[in-house]
Amino acid sequence: MTEARRMTATRGPAVTFHFEGQPVTGYCGETLATALLAAQVSAFGLTREGTPRLPFCNMGTCFDCVVTVDGQRLVRACLTEARDGLCVTRHQAT
Template sequence: MVKARRLATKRGGELRIAFEGETITAFEGETLASALLAAGVAAFSLTRTGEPRLPFCNMGTCFDCAVRVDDRELVRACLTDVREGMRVRRQEVK
């Protein structure tokens, strides 16, 4: 059996972003997807039937991580670096 261990790493400076109006601490150099997942966000968006959507591929192919950033729709969180003051909302299903 392979035993995994977490490697020590130096994180970037702290940033503050807002998700659905709640303040989240993120770090410079992180993607928006990793910051939201680390903060325990349970759904980046919802399907038409109300099921939660979260990142699937984490390489920009599937759009399951799509969110609204500063009123821009369909922003792929896995390809977007966090920046101070971002306003992020769940992507609305149309």
């Protein structure tokens, strides 16, 4: 019988960025998607029909996690590291 093993997780220092004007705490080394999901954000963006969008693949393929970061549109949250002072807003489909 094999014994299950767990790797220990170490977090980097805390970082704070803003999502829709609200402060969100993440940790160095985490992606924006991880920090936003941990903060229980329910929509990273909205479809044209107003349906909430959330990360699907979490590896940069689907673009369901796109947000606007410091005015730059279509930034994939699952590939972007959380950093102090970022201004992140929901992506609005046009």
